[in-house]
Amino acid sequence: MSKQITDGAKELYRSVKPPKDLREKTLSAVTAQKNRHLHINFKVWGAVAACMLLCFALLFSNSVRNNGISVAIDGDSLSSQSAICRLSNVNYIPDAVSPSAKVTSSDSAICFELDFKGEITVKSDFGRIAVQDETGVCREIAQGTQIKDPVFLYIFPEENTKIAVTFTSEKQITTVLIQKNTDGTYTVTKD
Amino acid sequence: MERDVAVHTTDFEGIYDKYSPILYRIALSHLCDVYDAEHAVQDTFISYFSHQGKFTSDDHLKAWLIRVVINKAHDERRRQKIREYTPFHEIAEIESEQTEDLGVLEQVMILPEKYKTPLILHYFEDIAVEKIAEILGISISGAKMRLKRGRDMLREKLEQEEEDLV
Numbered sequence: 579m580s581k582q583i584t585d586g587a588k589e590l591y592r593s594v595k596p597p598k599d600l601r602e603k604t605l606s607a608v609t610a611q612k613n614r615h616l617h618i619n620f621k622v623w624g625a626v627a628a629c630m631l632l633c634f635a636l637l638f639s640n641s642v643r644n645n646g647i648s649v650a651i652d653g654d655s656l657s658s659q660s661a662i663c664r665l666s667n668v669n670y671i672p673d674a675v676s677p678s679a680k681v682t683s684s685d686s687a688i689c690f691e692l693d694f695k696g697e698i699t700v701k702s703d704f705g706r707i708a709v710q711d712e713t714g715v716c717r718e719i720a721q722g723t724q725i726k727d728p729v730f731l732y733i734f735p736e737e738n739t740k741i742a743v744t745f746t747s748e749k750q751i752t753t754v755l756i757q758k759n760t761d762g763t764y765t766v767t768k769d
Numbered sequence: 770m771e772r773d774v775a776v777h778t779t780d781f782e783g784i785y786d787k788y789s790p791i792l793y794r795i796a797l798s799h800l801c802d803v804y805d806a807e808h809a810v811q812d813t814f815i816s817y818f819s820h821q822g823k824f825t826s827d828d829h830l831k832a833w834l835i836r837v838v839i840n841k842a843h844d845e846r847r848r849q850k851i852r853e854y855t856p857f858h859e860i861a862e863i864e865s866e867q868t869e870d871l872g873v874l875e876q877v878m879i880l881p882e883k884y885k886t887p888l889i890l891h892y893f894e895d896i897a898v899e900k901i902a903e904i905l906g907i908s909i910s911g912a913k914m915r916l917k918r919g920r921d922m923l924r925e926k927l928e929q930e931e932e933d934l935v
Contacts (some may be wrong), residue, residue, distance in 0.1 A: 584892050586870030587877065591893045594861040596793035596810065597803070604785060604811045608818045 699724050700731060702743045708732040785814060788831060791894055792838045798878060798889055799842035801860055805849070809841040816841075828900070835896075836904045839886065854879075876926045884919030887912055 700707055701721045708718045709731050725731070733743055792813055796806035816837050824830040857863075857878040858871050865871055877888055886905065890896040896904070902912040 584873070586867055587873040588893045590858070590863050590865055590867070590870050590874050591794065591798075591889070592790075593863060594790075594794050594797060596789050597807065600789065600793070600807050600810065601785060603807070604789070604814050605782065607811045608781065608814055611815050611818055 699746045700743065701746070702733055702741050707743075781814075781818065784817070784830070788834050789814075791831075792834055795835060795886075795889065795894075796838050796842050797861055798857065798885070799839065799882065800845055800849075801855065801857065801878070802849075803860060805845050806842075809838055809845055812841045813838040832900055832904050835890070836906075839904070872930060873923075873927065876923055876930070880919060880922055880926075884915055884922060887915045888919040888923070891916055 699722050700719075707721065707723075709725060719725075733741065789810060792810050793806055796809040796813075797803065800806050800809060813834060817834060820833075824833065856875055858865070858874060863871070863874075877885060877893075880888065887901050890901045890904065891898065898912050898916065899909055901916075902909045905912065907915075
């Protein structure tokens with residue numbers, strides 16, 4: 579193309595300018611898009627925050643359930659912390675308690691977090707037994723009492739004594755031996 | 770040095786002011802409709818705003834914006850119904866007594882898009898052949914070939930026009 583011709587046409591072409599209001603329109607459109615992004619982000623982060631809050635609430639409620647009660651047996655009051663929160667080397671799942679039972683312990687008591695279906699009876703040959711129901715209320719139960727719902731079961735062994743706790747379900751009888759050691763830990767063995 | 774040119778509003782306004790004329794001209798030359806061209810430009814800047822990548826230089830950004838506006842214009846054209854032909858200078862409201870220049874401009878605008886785009890980018894927007902190849906996603910030799918054929922076609926049309934006048 580001849581330089582002269584292209585220069586003239588180029589000049590005309592480049593004289594074309596976007597309408598003045600396009601700047602405003604575009605900035606508005608971009609701002610709207612930005613807000614939409616923020617809105618979406620807000621939704622996403624809102625959902626994440628809600629999930630986190632829910633998790634915290636669950637953890638907290640569990641913590642309250644585990645920690646926020648005191649255990650009183652025959653007038654002896656144990657703080658919740660001493661009752662269940664200090665894990666020791668005990669972690670035993672009795673076979674008879676289906677499907678699972680988690681054991682935690684403290685200086686004063688050993689706690690079986692029982693999760694089962696149906697009914698079981700619990701009997702110990704020495705020491706007292708207490709159960710904490712899902713509302714957090716803890717009460718002592720008599721030997722051989724039937725337990726229907728998943729509960730926290732507390733056994734209070736004496737130091738350097740070994741006690742046998744028997745879980746009896748329809749299918750199976752399991753006995754575990756619990757010994758409180760001098761260092762405050764428990765040893766649990768299956769009989 | 771790599772820099773992030775995205776997101777900030779003040780940056781954005783600066784980028785709009787710098788690149789909107791070229792983007793608008795390209796959109797208008799493809800779409801031959803003021804409103805559609807405005808729409809394509811807006812969409813391009815929205816894409817830019819949403820773009821998460823980084824641009825290594827102003828040239829990189831410019832090439833990216835041009836590629837996007839061309840793609841937006843293609844999308845828009847696919848949606849369009851057939852329109853009655855209106856000369857580009859009327860659409861763009863170009864006023865000039867230089868009829869010869871207007872004639873050249875009109876002949877460029879009615880070239881097939883395949884040849885029109887490289888010609889506009891190279892001769893009117895002063896973009897190097899290498900960049901045109903990058904923008905159009907073709908090889909450098911392909912870009913050169915399109916420029917040559919575009920020039921040839923334009924020459925033929927202009928000669929034909931002259932003959933018709935005589």
